Amino acid sequence: MSTGGTAKVHPHAALALSSSLVTVGTFDGVHRGHQALLSNLVTRARRRGVPSLVYTFDPPPKTVFAKVLQLTPLEEKLRRLSHFGVDHIVVARFDADYAARPAEAFIAELGRLNPRELWLGRDFRFGQGRKGDVALLSRYFDVRVLKDVGCTTGERISSSRLRALFGEGRREEARRLHGWPSLGCLPGTVD
Ligand SMILES: Cc1cc2nc3c(=O)[nH]c(=O)nc-3n(C[C@H](O)[C@H](O)[C@H](O)COP(=O)(O)O)c2cc1C
Numbered sequence: 575m576s577t578g579g580t581a582k583v584h585p586h587a588a589l590a591l592s593s594s595l596v597t598v599g600t601f602d603g604v605h606r607g608h609q610a611l612l613s614n615l616v617t618r619a620r621r622r623g624v625p626s627l628v629y630t631f632d633p634p635p636k637t638v639f640a641k642v643l644q645l646t647p648l649e650e651k652l653r654r655l656s657h658f659g660v661d662h663i664v665v666a667r668f669d670a671d672y673a674a675r676p677a678e679a680f681i682a683e684l685g686r687l688n689p690r691e692l693w694l695g696r697d698f699r700f701g702q703g704r705k706g707d708v709a710l711l712s713r714y715f716d717v718r719v720l721k722d723v724g725c726t727t728g729e730r731i732s733s734s735r736l737r738a739l740f741g742e743g744r745r746e747e748a749r750r751l752h753g754w755p756s757l758g759c760l761p762g763t764v765d
Pocket residue numbers: 598599600601631635636639672673674675676677680697698699700701702703704
């Protein structure tokens with residue numbers, strides 16, 4: 575699959591690395607909070623001379639468990655992730671089988687990437703029933719938690735907030751939190 579950039583895209587469990595810096599998440603919309611995580615990851619990976627890797631999910635788990643709007647289709651998300659200069663993107667197809675994998679199976683998969691640092695937001699959850707959290711991952715990896723990125727009013731930026739703003743037709747506000755000049759990928763938007 576092409577990203578329009580230099581990142582290599584892999585299906586899950588297909589890649590092994592001897593060293594890496596990793597972040598994991600849905601990254602729907604690749605908004606300003608995600609962008610801070612990505613810039614930080616790539617800068618630190620280059621400084622350490624190791625490849626940077628984004629592990630993501632398609633479709634977004636929330637669209638599977640609840641009927642929420644997907645902000646960016648996969649191709650567009652890959653293009654945006656690649657824009658930050660990440661070396662590898664792992665895309666896990668998120669279906670019922672994948673969702674049933676226990677947290678420990680996911681930790682074992684991450685282990686094969688040999689992350690020197692694992693960068694996450696504080697609320698990251700994973701594994702069947704969302705049982706895994708940052709505390710569990712910290713037993714296995716050097717987990718670094720990014721400080722919340724907020725907007726000018728201090729509220730945390732999130733894909734959920736963007737979905738709500740779009741749902742209410744508040745597109746200008748959404749566009750500012752989003753941080754991308756064109757939202758042509760969103761259904762019904764004209765830029
Ligand atoms: C192996 C695995 C299994 C998961 N199983 C579930 C699940 O049973 N229920 C659920 O709501 N989310 C599940 N998720 C999705 C997580 O809750 C979460 O959405 C995902 O790790 C991405 O994090 P983010 O939402 O912070 O981007 C699972 C994730 C992983 C990696």
